[in-house]
Structure formats: structure tokens, C-alpha cells
Amino acid sequence: MGSRCQDVFVESLDVAAGRPYGGASALDRVAERRRRLTESALDLVGEDGVEGLTIGGICRRAALAKRYFYEGFDSLDELLGQTLAEALDRVSREIAATSAARDGGSIESLQEVAIEAVLGTFEDHRLARLYLESPGNAALRAARDRAVAGFVGQFLHLLAVDDAHGESARLHVHVVVAGTTDVVAMWLRGELDLEREELVRHLVALGSATTSLIRET
Numbered sequence: 001m002g003s004r005c006q007d008v009f010v011e012s013l014d015v016a017a018g019r020p021y022g023g024a025s026a027l028d029r030v031a032e033r034r035r036r037l038t039e040s041a042l043d044l045v046g047e048d049g050v051e052g053l054t055i056g057g058i059c060r061r062a063a064l065a066k067r068y069f070y071e072g073f074d075s076l077d078e079l080l081g082q083t084l085a086e087a088l089d090r091v092s093r094e095i096a097a098t099s100a101a102r103d104g105g106s107i108e109s110l111q112e113v114a115i116e117a118v119l120g121t122f123e124d125h126r127l128a129r130l131y132l133e134s135p136g137n138a139a140l141r142a143a144r145d146r147a148v149a150g151f152v153g154q155f156l157h158l159l160a161v162d163d164a165h166g167e168s169a170r171l172h173v174h175v176v177v178a179g180t181t182d183v184v185a186m187w188l189r190g191e192l193d194l195e196r197e198e199l200v201r202h203l204v205a206l207g208s209a210t211t212s213l214i215r216e217t
Helices: 002-017 026-048 055-062 066-072 076-101 107-121 125-132 138-159 163-188 196-216
Strands: none
Touching: 026 055, 026 066, 026 076, 026 125, 055 066, 055 076, 076 107, 076 125, 076 138, 107 138, 107 163, 107 196, 125 138, 125 163, 138 163, 138 196, 163 196
């Protein structure tokens, strides 16, 4: 035990000084501990949901002392919110990258990319459960709301909506984006008897109809 405490103390000094320890830089070790804590939290969410999640349980699963949790996160809610936000941010980056690669492309094809990206993200059942339980947790709900607002902004940018139609278009797009996230949640819960391809086709058609409505007004 004494040797372990000494190792922790020495590592703490190295982190503070930015020196390598055990062949890895201080920043690399911090990043690896953060990854282990996040993965452990997701594993526990996948097994038992968000409600019973505790910092102690996460640290035990990650085989890390509690002090390392606070090295990366201020609270359990921060870990949860950041984990969902990072997953949804990957979706946003995929949409942006596809748009750039296709030099815009048709709005329908980009809508399909967006929907497939969301579904692909939630093929990780742990992230799917985190997302499904977001209405019951303030940090998760805030992360989802920020992601929806971001997707709405991307959609409006792709449509090149002018100021004269800005608020009307935002209303329509928000309904589609927020509604799509709810439909995805329903499908993940098994409440919609649709194959994945059918789900995507219906959602793309809905987005396409909204696009036409915006352009006609």
C-alpha cells in the first residue's frame, strides 16, 4: 500500500510539472483516465441505466481512485452531459464533412446521411440508452437540446435560408429535427414496427416535404 501511495504521489508531481511518467506524458495519462471513466460510465448505463449511476461505481469499474474522477469532471452530470454531447457532435461533424465532400449535394441525400449517422451512433446500445433516458436527467436533456439546436442551424445553413424567412423556416426545421429525434427514440424502444431502411425512408420524405414547404413560402 505504501508503494502505491508513493507512486500516486510521484505521478501527481509529474502531472503538475508536465513530466513523463511510466513512458506516457502527463496529458496522455489524464486523457486515458478520462476515457476509462467515460467507458466505465457507459458500461454501467448500458447495464442498469442512468438512475443508479454513482461516481464510486464508475471509479470501481474503471479501477481508479475517486480523485481521478475530479481530475476530469466536476460532477456526475458533467460526465453524462459531455458524453452524450460528444456522441451527437460526431454526428454533426459527419454531416458537415459529407456536405463539404459532396459540394453541397441534394438536401435529401444529406438528410439521409444525418439520419444514418444518428442511427449508427446509437448502434452502441450504451449510447442509445443514455439518449433514451435523457428526458429524466437535466444534464442529458440540456445536451440533447443543444444538439437539436445545432442540427437545426446546420439544416438552415444547407437550405441557405434568407432573413425574410428565417423564423418561419426555423420553426419548421425545429419541428422536423426534434420530431426525428423522438421518432428515433421510439424506434430504439421497439415502439415502431419498421425496418431500419423504412424508418430512414419515411424520415427523409418528411424532411424533403418540409424543405419544399420552406422554399415555397
